[in-house]
Amino acid sequence: xxxxxxxxxxxxxxxxxxxxxxxxxxxxxxxxxxxxxxxxxxxxxxxxxxxxxxxxxxxxxxxxxxxxxxxxxxxxxxxxxxxxxxxxxxxxxxxxxxxxxxxxxxxxxxxxxxxxxxxxxxxxxxxxxxxxxxxxxxxxxxxxxxxxxxxxxxxxxxxxxxxxxxxxxxxxxxxxxxxxxxxxxxxxxxxxxxxxxxxxxxxxxxxxxxxxxxxxxxxxxxxxxxxxxxxxxxxxxxxxxxxxxxxxxxxxxxxxxxxxxxxxxxxxxxxxxxxxxxxxxxxxxxxxxxxxxxxxxxxxxxxxxxxxxxxxxxxxxxxxxxxxxxxxxxxxxxxxxxxxxxxxxxxxxxxxxxxxxxxxxxxxxxxxxxxxxxxxxxxxxxxxxxxxxxxxxxxxxxxxxxxxxxxxxxxxxxxxxxxxxxxxxxxxxxxxxxxxxxxxxxxxxxxxx
Amino acid sequence: xxxxxxxxxxxxxxxxxxxxxxxxxxxxxxxxxxxxxxxxxxxxxxxxxxxxxxxxxxxxxxxxxxxxxxxxxxxxxxxxxxxxxxxxxxxxxxxxxxxxxxxxxxxxxxxxxxxxxxxxxxxxxxxxxxxxxxxxxxxxxxxxxx
Numbered sequence: 305x306x307x308x309x310x311x312x313x314x315x316x317x318x319x320x321x322x323x324x325x326x327x328x329x330x331x332x333x334x335x336x337x338x339x340x341x342x343x344x345x346x347x348x349x350x351x352x353x354x355x356x357x358x359x360x361x362x363x364x365x366x367x368x369x370x371x372x373x374x375x376x377x378x379x380x381x382x383x384x385x386x387x388x389x390x391x392x393x394x395x396x397x398x399x400x401x402x403x404x405x406x407x408x409x410x411x412x413x414x415x416x417x418x419x420x421x422x423x424x425x426x427x428x429x430x431x432x433x434x435x436x437x438x439x440x441x442x443x444x445x446x447x448x449x450x451x452x453x454x455x456x457x458x459x460x461x462x463x464x465x466x467x468x469x470x471x472x473x474x475x476x477x478x479x480x481x482x483x484x485x486x487x488x489x490x491x492x493x494x495x496x497x498x499x500x501x502x503x504x505x506x507x508x509x510x511x512x513x514x515x516x517x518x519x520x521x522x523x524x525x526x527x528x529x530x531x532x533x534x535x536x537x538x539x540x541x542x543x544x545x546x547x548x549x550x551x552x553x554x555x556x557x558x559x560x561x562x563x564x565x566x567x568x569x570x571x572x573x574x575x576x577x578x579x580x581x582x583x584x585x586x587x588x589x590x591x592x593x594x595x596x597x598x599x600x601x602x603x604x605x606x607x608x609x610x611x612x613x614x615x616x617x618x619x620x621x622x623x624x625x626x627x628x629x630x631x632x633x634x635x636x637x638x639x640x641x642x643x644x645x646x647x648x649x650x651x652x653x654x655x656x657x658x659x660x661x662x663x664x665x666x667x668x669x670x671x672x673x674x675x676x677x678x679x680x681x682x683x684x685x686x687x688x689x690x691x692x693x694x695x696x697x698x699x700x701x702x703x704x705x706x707x708x709x710x711x712x713x714x715x716x717x718x719x720x721x722x723x724x725x726x727x728x729x730x731x732x733x734x735x736x737x738x739x740x741x742x743x744x745x746x747x748x749x750x751x752x753x
Numbered sequence: 754x755x756x757x758x759x760x761x762x763x764x765x766x767x768x769x770x771x772x773x774x775x776x777x778x779x780x781x782x783x784x785x786x787x788x789x790x791x792x793x794x795x796x797x798x799x800x801x802x803x804x805x806x807x808x809x810x811x812x813x814x815x816x817x818x819x820x821x822x823x824x825x826x827x828x829x830x831x832x833x834x835x836x837x838x839x840x841x842x843x844x845x846x847x848x849x850x851x852x853x854x855x856x857x858x859x860x861x862x863x864x865x866x867x868x869x870x871x872x873x874x875x876x877x878x879x880x881x882x883x884x885x886x887x888x889x890x891x892x893x894x895x896x897x898x899x
Contacts, residue, residue, distance in 0.1 A: 324823070350827045353847065369828040608824035608855060615823065636850040643863070645854040687850060688800075688859050695820075695857035716802040717811055717858060728858070729809060731758040732898045 308397060310407035311339045311381075313621055316388055316398070316559070317414030318342035319351055320607050321588030323370060324614030325412050325621065330378050332622035338380045339406070341398075345385030346438060347372065352469075352607060354441040359473035361445075364438065391559040393581050398559075410583050410621040413560060413571060414614055417553030417589035417605050426523035433548040435470040444470070447546060448477050455480050457544040459534050461520050463490030465635065467550035468503060475510045482513040482542055484520055484534075486551075494635050496650045498668055499682045506639035523547055553605055555590040568592050570603050575627045577617035585621055587613035596630035596698055597648040597679050604631045634694060636687075642666065645690040648697055649680035662711040669711040676704040689715055696720075754837035755897045757875070757885055759809040764892035766808030770884035771797040774812075777876055777883035793866035798873040799884050800859065810884065810893070813860040813873035815839045821872075824855035838877065843869050 313329050315322045318340050326338055346364055353367040365372075375382050383400075390399040397407040419434035421427070433447070434440050448456055456479040460467045463485030471481045483490065489500040490507070507514055515536070522535040533543040555570035565579045566572045571586035573593050578585050587593065588610030595602035609631030619626040634647035649672055652659065658673040667685035671678055671693055678697040683690035693710060696703060701724070703710065709719040717725040772784070779787035779795035787795050799812040815832070819839045822830045829845035830852060832838070848868035853861045864871050876882040885895040 352826045352849070356847070367827070371828075607826050608820075608851060611823050612820075634854055636854050638848075638850070641865075643850050645850065647854065687853055688862060690859075691820075691854050691856035691861070692859045694854050699857075714802075714804075716800070718802040718804045718807060718809070725809075726761070728814065729759045729811065730761065731894060731896060734758070734760075 308405050308407045310396075310409070312336035312409045313338045313412070313618075314398065314406065314408035314410070315340045315412045315414060316342070317412070317416055317588065317590075318344060318346075318348050318382070318384065319414065319416060319588070320369070320610035321414035321416075321591075321614035321617075322412065323348055324611040325414065325585075325587065325618030326378065326380055328615040328618030329622045330380075332619060332624045335379075336622070338378075339383060340375070340380055341383045341386065341388055343385065343387040344437060344439070347384075348374070349438060351436070351438075354435065354438050355469045355473045357438060358441040358445055358470070359476040388559060391563055393563050393565070393584060396583070408583075411585065412614070412617055412621065413579070413584065413586040413590055414588050414610070414617075415556040415559065415590045416610075418556045419549060420552045420554050421549050422551065424520060424523060426525060427547070427549075431529075433546060435466050435548060435550055436553060441473075444474075444546070444548070448479065451545065454545075456546055457542075458482070458546040458548060459484060459520065459542055459544045460548045460550055462486075462549065462551035463514065463516070464493060464550065464552065465491065465637070466553075467548075468507070470548055470550060471507065471512055472510075475512060479546075480511070482515060482544070483507070484518055484536065485514065485516045486519050488516050490514060490516070491637075494633060494646050494650065495644065496646075496670060496682050498670070499644055499646060499650070499684060502642055502644060502684060503637070503639045506642075509640065520547075553589060555592075555603065555605075557590060560586075568601070572601055573617075573628075576620045576625065577613055577628055578620065585617040587617045594628055594630040595632050596700065597632040602632075604633050606631075606633060606635065608634065629698065632697070642684055643687045644682070644684040645687045645694075646682045647680065647694050648672070648678070650682050652680070658707070660707060660711045662713070664713060667713075671707075671710045673703060673707055673710075676702040676707075678703055678710070686713075692717065692720075754815065755875075755895055756815060757812060757873075757882055758894045758896060758898070760892045760894060761807060761809045763890050764808045764810070765890055766801060766803050767889065768801050769887055769889060770799050770810045770893065771801055773883040773887040774799045774873075777879075778871070793864065796862055796864055796871050798860075798862060798871055800862075811858055811860060812884070813839060813856075814858060815873075815875070820855040820857065821852035821861060824851050826851050838875055839872070840874055840877075841870060841872060843867075846870055 348369045350367045350369045356362040387401045388398045458481045460483045463483045518536045520534045524533045570592035589605035592601040616628040637644045660671045662669045670682045672680035681693045774797040776787045799810045829842045846869045881895045885893040
């Protein structure tokens, strides 16, 4: 048998998590071999911008997440457009679909998520449109291009971030869209009722039909296999040319299945992003990592957490022991020019939580507090300081003494305990820079003339 | 790297840091034009905070582990490995404001005319940032604290 190639750091996944890890490894280890593998054939691109590709025809070159010379500059090998089909932890190697085998010292599973496509009469999984990859966007684009002379009617199943994002892109392309959402409001997992209402108003203005508390039970096709409509659970029908399934993503855990890697909903990782097999790490949408709001492991399939989790994994893979700070759901959206940020628990499950709210002109602020700790927030309109709130939540700062200021218009770092802002903003080691004044003028004072 | 630090006890809350920041980031570099006549309107990248008798200004701290860089959806934000400056490639910014949610200091502003984020760039190319140079009471220090 030919000698198997052995890579020091093998990364499966070429998106936020994989790149975060590769960059961290290169900071810590200038020479160790890094190989990034992906079944997508593309240079790393900004996945959230696939909507820009569909809506405005932005090309791959215009949505690159890292510049074209990224891999070369960082001395990273890539194997793109090729799928790993088997993981063999006992021998520290992986097998590709073409039977090629590569060995590793440290492995990162950053395989992401795959759209959930539930069994549905008339729906063929292979022919189903989804919206998580550039190829998904291209497929929808091609469909629209095949029908240049008509208004394409689309049904989007699922009113979450992805469903709303593809809807916005479709509307920009002139399509007529209906969203079918199972729950009683769109964006229900990341926004409270007020936030959802803002999103809904924007969709209504764009003449999108939003049907809540219903599901699609059947997709109808004509003799040529073209989609002609859907049937809802109440028997109602909607004519359409295109169905896009956007009900959510599930972790792509298939490589870990059948190994000793502990799986729950995703790959369970410790605070160092290591799986139950010490030299195998996981991050991003495939991983169940620490969530500081829920104080336990949880899926949080969002881009920033993937990058930061990947970065933490990379540092640990390269021998720099680093604890994952934890993540939680956090999203920034824009509907109709109104910016909305949200994070954590936006709708408290019971009355043991305190809610602080303010409404001023077009600004809405809501902060959810439990036992003195911020556990959730929704800001719209005036979002500039929402990051301060998010970080109070992340750093588990007790806000009991200033919780009333959190949603005030003049809230800022100055609202926080003095030692917090002094330690961040003043020069390290400066005893508050100036001694107490004791009624005397500080020497260096200069009066503005 | 050299960063801007506040000296809260001598800050008078005059807001001139904001004024000179706005001027420094204008096309015309003319105070009056920057405030009254320029379109798109230049924005200050520093914010004055006041409470009771305390005041200080807040701008980007060019963090070592910069949450905005790690959170940027497009790769528009980066920290220069040589200078340490956290800067934005405006061409690649899509104005999604994820950086705003990530920033612990509220130091990122929205340019809602251009749909881009703006932030302190330490007045790149200048010896010291305009806010520091023009602070009438030397309530700001531009120093390398190691």
